[in-house]
Amino acid sequence: xxxxxxxxxxxxxxxxxSLLLVSVVVFLITxxxxxxxxxxxxxxxxxxxxxxxxxxxxxLDQPLPLRYLHWLGGxxxxxxxxxxxxxxxxxELIGNxxxxxxxxxxxxxxxxxxxxxxxxxxxxxxxxxxxxxLLNNGAVVLVSVPEFLIATLAVLLLSVKLxxxxxxxxxxxxxxxxxxxxxxxxxxxxxxxxxxAQMMRMTRAALADQLxxxxxxxARLKGVPPMRLVLREAMPNAIGxxxxxxxxxxxxxxxxxxxxxxxxxxxxxxxxxxxxxxxRDMPLVQTCTMIFCAGYLLLVLIADMIGILANPRLRHAR
Amino acid sequence: xxxxxxxxxxxxxxxxxxxxxxxxxAALAQTSTAxxxxxxxxxxxxxxxxxxxxxxxxxxxxxxxxxxxxxLYSCLTRFDASLTPQPALAERFDTDDARRWIFKxxxxxxxxxxxxxxxxxxxxxxxxxxxxxxxxxxKVFADQIESVRASASDEVEVLLHQANADxxxxxxxxxxxxxxxxTRDFNHGIGTGPFKxxxxxxGLRSVVVRNPDYWREGRPYVNEIExxxxxxxxxxxxxxxxxxxxxxxxIDPRSVRRVESTPGFAVFxxxxxxxxxxxxxxxxxxxxxxxxxxAIKLLFDRARIAESVALGNAIVANDQxxxxxxxxxxxxxxxxxxxxxxxxxxxxxxxxGNTPIPVVASPAANxxxxxxxxxxxSANRIGMNLQLxxxxxxxxxxxxxxxxxxxxxxxxxxxxxxxxxTEFFKSDSTFNDVHWKDAQFDxxxxxxxxxxxxARRKTMYADMQVMIHEKCGxxxxxxxxxxxxxxxxxxxxxxxxxxxxxxxxxxxxxxWDA
Numbered sequence: 001x002x003x004x005x006x007x008x009x010x011x012x013x014x015x016x017x018s019l020l021l022v023s024v025v026v027f028l029i030t031x032x033x034x035x036x037x038x039x040x041x042x043x044x045x046x047x048x049x050x051x052x053x054x055x056x057x058x059x060l061d062q063p064l065p066l067r068y069l070h071w072l073g074g075x076x077x078x079x080x081x082x083x084x085x086x087x088x089x090x091x092e093l094i095g096n097x098x099x100x101x102x103x104x105x106x107x108x109x110x111x112x113x114x115x116x117x118x119x120x121x122x123x124x125x126x127x128x129x130x131x132x133x134l135l136n137n138g139a140v141v142l143v144s145v146p147e148f149l150i151a152t153l154a155v156l157l158l159s160v161k162l163x164x165x166x167x168x169x170x171x172x173x174x175x176x177x178x179x180x181x182x183x184x185x186x187x188x189x190x191x192x193x194x195x196x197a198q199m200m201r202m203t204r205a206a207l208a209d210q211l212x213x214x215x216x217x218x219a220r221l222k223g224v225p226p227m228r229l230v231l232r233e234a235m236p237n238a239i240g241x242x243x244x245x246x247x248x249x250x251x252x253x254x255x256x257x258x259x260x261x262x263x264x265x266x267x268x269x270x271x272x273x274x275x276x277x278x279x280r281d282m283p284l285v286q287t288c289t290m291i292f293c294a295g296y297l298l299l300v301l302i303a304d305m306i307g308i309l310a311n312p313r314l315r316h317a318r
Numbered sequence: 319x320x321x322x323x324x325x326x327x328x329x330x331x332x333x334x335x336x337x338x339x340x341x342x343x344a345a346l347a348q349t350s351t352a353x354x355x356x357x358x359x360x361x362x363x364x365x366x367x368x369x370x371x372x373x374x375x376x377x378x379x380x381x382x383x384x385x386x387x388x389x390l391y392s393c394l395t396r397f398d399a400s401l402t403p404q405p406a407l408a409e410r411f412d413t414d415d416a417r418r419w420i421f422k423x424x425x426x427x428x429x430x431x432x433x434x435x436x437x438x439x440x441x442x443x444x445x446x447x448x449x450x451x452x453x454x455x456x457k458v459f460a461d462q463i464e465s466v467r468a469s470a471s472d473e474v475e476v477l478l479h480q481a482n483a484d485x486x487x488x489x490x491x492x493x494x495x496x497x498x499x500x501t502r503d504f505n506h507g508i509g510t511g512p513f514k515x516x517x518x519x520x521g522l523r524s525v526v527v528r529n530p531d532y533w534r535e536g537r538p539y540v541n542e543i544e545x546x547x548x549x550x551x552x553x554x555x556x557x558x559x560x561x562x563x564x565x566x567x568x569i570d571p572r573s574v575r576r577v578e579s580t581p582g583f584a585v586f587x588x589x590x591x592x593x594x595x596x597x598x599x600x601x602x603x604x605x606x607x608x609x610x611x612x613a614i615k616l617l618f619d620r621a622r623i624a625e626s627v628a629l630g631n632a633i634v635a636n637d638q639x640x641x642x643x644x645x646x647x648x649x650x651x652x653x654x655x656x657x658x659x660x661x662x663x664x665x666x667x668x669x670x671g672n673t674p675i676p677v678v679a680s681p682a683a684n685x686x687x688x689x690x691x692x693x694x695x696s697a698n699r700i701g702m703n704l705q706l707x708x709x710x711x712x713x714x715x716x717x718x719x720x721x722x723x724x725x726x727x728x729x730x731x732x733x734x735x736x737x738x739x740t741e742f743f744k745s746d747s748t749f750n751d752v753h754w755k756d757a758q759f760d761x762x763x764x765x766x767x768x769x770x771x772x773a774r775r776k777t778m779y780a781d782m783q784v785m786i787h788e789k790c791g792x793x794x795x796x797x798x799x800x801x802x803x804x805x806x807x808x809x810x811x812x813x814x815x816x817x818x819x820x821x822x823x824x825x826x827x828x829x830w831d832a
Contacts, residue, residue, distance in 0.1 A: 159560035
């Protein structure tokens with residue numbers, strides 16, 4: 001069996017176990033949170049009678065392990081159940097929003113990843129120079145500024161002051177390329193600020209590490225041209241860590257962009273999950289968690305595969 | 319019939335255009351500012367939205383739900399600016415003893431799906447609240463109803479367990495919206511309201527379009543409303559000022575100047591019975607000590623708190639829950655002021671010394687953290703040791719409210735004196751966060767509820783306000799105004815003091831000025 005295939009199978013098995021563990025942990029944590037979905041929904045208007053009726057309707061009168069098994073059984077057969085709070089199928093709620101989140105993540109990644117790789121490589125090649133220092137300091141500044149500040153400043157400048165872009169990003173308003181551009185500019189800009197800086201610094205670090213290695217010096221002494229030196233000699237060794245950094249940033253885009261969704265009113269899946277947690281809507285929270293977790297594991301797996309494929313030394317079992 | 323009305327309106331519009339093109343332009347321009355204009359689309363954002371959004375009248379729970387319900391549904395009665403019930407789907411309501419009520423239904427009203435309104439729809443819409451499986455938020459009210467009967471196709475007889483002169487007020491609240499008999503799936507929003515549902519996405523937005531067959535002559539004015547929930551206050555204000563929204567609910571007092579200083583935008587301010595109250599439980603220390611509670615009530619510098627904490631968007635309150643706009647407000651009750659000497663006297667008599675007294679506050683109860691800080695300052699001056707315990711909003715109502723010995727609550731405006739007094743001050747109410755038990759008060763409350771004579775009722779409510787002001791362990795420093803912001807061209811907003819967005823029913827009142 002090739003090491004690649006073995007890794008793939010190993011990872012898939014591990015992923016399955018991780019997902020199961022995560023689901024148990026999330027279930028237990030949400031159970032420990034004060035109040036249940038019925039209480040959250042009725043709030044101060046709850047009377048013992050309505051509370052009992054609602055609990056029965058939501059199935060909250062069943063014991064915890066039974067509810068968990070019920071949900072798990074449903075999930076395995078492809079039906080994660082109905083949202084307790086809205087009584088809509090969980091798949092419908094998520095299906096309405098996941099494509100929006102994926103689209104935003106894809107557009108951001110499409111811009112951020114090449115940009116980060118380019119800048120990171122430039123910084124590594126000219127390390128110590130003015131460009132490197134500029135990029136590094138710029139990255140530190142961008143990473144330190146919280147997203148909500150960037151987003152709010154962007155709205156204040158680009159929509160309120162200049163009136164160039166809409167302050168809200170309804171994904172349903174996309175009917176042409178220019179409309180899409182108007183909707184996406186600010187959310188993507190905000191997300192790029194954070195992700196580009198992280199990926200760029202990782203790229204620089206990984207590449208600079210390789211460029212200082214003796215084998216590069218040897219290659220340089222042998223007269224390998226600088227372009228080839230960086231891309232053909234050093235890059236394959238650096239690509240593993242870089243791919244992992246990219247995977248981390250991208251998985252963050254998948255589920256963690258609550259700030260962007262809140263400020264631009266972008267109909268993504270992060271807000272759905274936050275709603276789910278605050279309303280104690282277990283099936284919804286569980287299913288969202290599973291999706292985020294699976295997405296993360298998948299991205300990390302792809303990153304590892306890229307690292308192995310790019311580096312001939314890792315392709316063969318030692 | 320409705321088609322005729324529509325034709326007439328069209329005719330008027332045509333006539334207006336003809337006039338406008340003629341020499342009478344100046345005369346028309348004068349009336350056009352006062353006369354509502356038809357057409358246009360309004361984009362509105364409220365402050366809350368989540369997957370819990372619902373169109374089931376029984377389960378409405380926040381401003382977004384309320385406002386949406388007012389677009390889609392009507393009740394038997396409706397509120398005017400003084401919260402006196404006016405005829406709505408019921409064109410007349412009568413009673414002799416406040417126990418047996420006859421509601422005469424308006425003729426020719428149709429639901430959005432074309433069915434005619436029948437007395438059976440009213441019976442269904444009211445009686446379903448009594449069934450625990452409906453999980454109605456108005457169950458406590460509904461339990462006052464003994465039976466509802468269709469005495470004719472356009473007449474409903476409501477029989478109460480006990481007399482309640484305010485039944486027409488209660489039936490104007492959101493939960494008692496009239497839906498077609500037998501409705502099980504509320505996701506289509508079928509009602510008799512001014513707008514029809516076009517799109518409803520939980521936690522995102524809804525779109526409604528003008529109902530040409532609406533029973534209120536000439537309304538609504540705008541063709542379409544796009545209604546979203548935008549949780550971040552800064553984002554709401556920014557989207558308004560950038561022109562992406564036309565009306566936004568619940569702005570922060572700190573945003574008022576920004577909106578008002580931007581040309582073309584205005585703040586819509588309503589003073590209503592909304593307040594945050596400091597509840598000092600009467601069944602545990604230190605609240606069971608009357609001298610302590612009196613000292614606390616004397617330590618609020620109300621006018622200053624209204625200025626510095628609420629930035630002027632509040633009026634001074636007097637440790638009782640009835641708002642001055644209410645017809646039963648007792649004007650003769652002397653205003654309680656900051657009085658350090660009296661407070662010191664009562665505090666010394668309480669014998670608490672410098673025992674630390676925790677005060678539980680939370681952003682969940684409006685401005686409670688800031689008001690506690692202000693209270694702490696005056697308390698320090700008489701040697702009272704108050705300690706602010708700040709709790710997160712998540713879970714505040716279920717875990718702290720009504721449980722802490724000294725802690726803040728928050729009450730949204732109620733439509734009538736009976737509701738706020740019953741819910742928060744009656745001995746057996748679960749919302750009685752002060753745990754105040756006074757048999758005399760309870761008796762007076764029941765008498766006032768059953769009293770049909772307005773003048774006698776007024777005296778009873780005055781007595782109850784005095785009792786709360788003097789004896790109850792509650793401090794109510796301010797009535798908070800609701801603040802919404804809008805495009806200045808959007809007209810028609812006026813006060814209906816049950817909540818923001820014009821008591822949530824802006825939809826059928828707003829219109830676009832040229």
